[in-house]
Amino acid sequence: MGIVKKYDYLVVGAGLFGAVFAREAADRGKKVLVIDKRDHVAGNIYTEDRDGIPVHCYGAHIFHTSDREVWDYAGRFAEFNRFTNAPLALYQGKLYHLPFNMNTFYALWGTATPQEARQKIEAQRGEVKGEPCNLEEQAISLVGRDVYETLIRGYTEKQWGKPCTELPPSIIRRLPVRLTWDNNYFNDAFQGIPTDGYTKMVQRMLQGIEVRLETEYAPEMRNQAEKVIYTGSIDSYFGGKLGMLEYRSLRFETRRIETPDYQGNAVINDTNSDHPWTRTIEHKHFSFDQPKVMETPWTWVTREYPKNWAPGDEPYYTVNDERNTALYAKYRELAKTEPGVTFGGRLGLYKYLDMDDTIRASLDLVRQELG
Numbered sequence: 001m002g003i004v005k006k007y008d009y010l011v012v013g014a015g016l017f018g019a020v021f022a023r024e025a026a027d028r029g030k031k032v033l034v035i036d037k038r039d040h041v042a043g044n045i046y047t048e049d050r051d052g053i054p055v056h057c058y059g060a061h062i063f064h065t066s067d068r069e070v071w072d073y074a075g076r077f078a079e080f081n082r083f084t085n086a087p088l089a090l091y092q093g094k095l096y097h098l099p100f101n102m103n104t105f106y107a108l109w110g111t112a113t114p115q116e117a118r119q120k121i122e123a124q125r126g127e128v129k130g131e132p133c134n135l136e137e138q139a140i141s142l143v144g145r146d147v148y149e150t151l152i153r154g155y156t157e158k159q160w161g162k163p164c165t166e167l168p169p170s171i172i173r174r175l176p177v178r179l180t181w182d183n184n185y186f187n188d189a190f191q192g193i194p195t196d197g198y199t200k201m202v203q204r205m206l207q208g209i210e211v212r213l214e215t216e217y218a219p220e221m222r223n224q225a226e227k228v229i230y231t232g233s234i235d236s237y238f239g240g241k242l243g244m245l246e247y248r249s250l251r252f253e254t255r256r257i258e259t260p261d262y263q264g265n266a267v268i269n270d271t272n273s274d275h276p277w278t279r280t281i282e283h284k285h286f287s288f289d290q291p292k293v294m295e296t297p298w299t300w301v302t303r304e305y306p307k308n309w310a311p312g313d314e315p316y317y318t319v320n321d322e323r324n325t326a327l328y329a330k331y332r333e334l335a336k337t338e339p340g341v342t343f344g345g346r347l348g349l350y351k352y353l354d355m356d357d358t359i360r361a362s363l364d365l366v367r368q369e370l371g
Helices: 016-027 068-075 102-109 114-125 135-143 145-160 198-205 219-224 283-287 322-335 355-370
Strands: 007-012 032-035 047-050 053-056 063-065 088-091 094-097 190-192 210-212 225-230 247-257 267-270 279-282 299-308 341-343
Touching: 007 016, 007 219, 016 032, 016 198, 016 355, 047 198, 053 283, 053 299, 063 068, 063 355, 068 355, 088 145, 094 102, 102 114, 102 145, 114 135, 114 145, 135 145, 145 267, 145 299, 219 225, 279 283, 283 299
Parallel strands: 007 032, 007 225, 032 210, 088 267, 225 341
Antiparallel strands: 047 053, 063 190, 088 094, 247 299, 267 279, 279 299
C-alpha cells in the first residue's frame, strides 16, 4: 500500500506565481502547503509600512497590463490607485523624461516638433553600418549617439556590470521612442499600485492556506505532496550539477529623510557612469492619492545598486546570453526526469517576468493542471 500524501500540492515560494497557483488550487478543493525561505510572503514585491509610508523593499514595482483577465484577477485581492509611471533620468546634473519622447528630445536638442526630432534621430542612426555587433551599436542604430550616451550607456553598464561593447545587441532589440509629449512610461491599458501595498494583496491570496515561512525546500519534502510547484532557481533545485546559471543581484540602501519631499518623483534613474547606483526611489509618491502619506513631514528613499550575484545573494535578473540560454535548455531537459515537479516563475523559467506576466503564467499552469 502506497504512502498517503498529506498535501495535493507543495508550492515552493510565496511570491506572486506561487500565491496565485495556491489560491486557485485551494479554491478547487486541493490541499496546499506553501513554503518560503524568507520571513515574509510576496517575494520581491514585498512592501512594508515604515512610519506610515508603504515602502517597496525590493525595488519599485508598478503593476501594468493590457490583459483584462489578469487585471481583474489582481483586483480581486487589492484596490489599485491610478499611479502613472513617469520616471526621470539624471545625467550630469540635468533631468530628462523617460521613456524617450518629445520632452526628452526638447531637453537634448531643443527640437519642438516630431519632424525635427525624427530628423535628428535619423541623422545619428546612420553612424552604424550593417548589422549591430553589440549593445552599443544596437542602441545607436535605434536612437542615435546622443540618446545613447546620455540615457543608455551609463545605466546599462552599471546594470549589467559590463561595457556596452561587450553586451549582446539582443538586450535592447527595441527601444521605446515616442514623438509625443506623453510621459506615461507604459502603453498598457491598466496601471496602478495596491493602495495598501502588495504584501496585503498576496496575504489575501493566501488566506486560509497553510504557509510556512523561513523554510528551505528539501528533497524529502516531495514525500508530503502529490505534486510540487517549484518557483526557486532551476539550477539550485538540481544542486548546480550542470553548472550554475548567471544572475544579476541588487543592493538596496534605504533611509528615512527628515523632509516632506526629497525628489518630487517616485523614480529617478541615474545614468552617470561615476555614480554606482542606478536609480533613486521615493516611496511616498507611489501613494500620491493618500493625503495621510503625502503630508508626512518625513520621507523614505531607496538607492538601488546593481551587483554581481554570488551564492547567498538574491538573484534578481537572469542573464539570457548564449551560454546561459544553452545551459538552461539542458536544465529543462533534466527537469523532465522529475515526475510531479513543475518549475515556474521568474527563476524556475529563467526569464524576466513582469507581474502581469507572472500572474498570466500561473493562471495558464492552473488551467493545464486543474482545468
